[in-house]
Amino acid sequence: MKRKILNIFTVSAIITTIGFLMDGDVKEPSMAMRFTEFFAMVTIIFLAISLIYLPLNSLTKKLQRVRQ
Structure with missing residues (x-):
């Protein structure tokens, strides 16, 4: 989870820098x-990215567990 948050932060910093x-x-x-x-x-x-990515990632993992 820590790695995912760091990646999301990096992507948001890059997008903001490009925007500026x-x-x-x-x-x-x-x-x-x-x-x-x-x-x-x-x-x-x-x-914004966290509110979209993290729930979708959690949902896909739960669906994969149910499928198996």
Whole structure:
């Protein structure tokens, strides 16, 4: 489980970094605000992926056990 969470965090950080690099909006002059926005987006994407992936993974494992 720890490995899965680390992988989800890595994917969300990569997606957020790509999003920030591709963003064409004017950047905030405050570095604190930039870091806040970055970590907020990492958290949102991490939660979104986790809420979809972990229950689906658990469900597929349970279905495989029932099938055998």
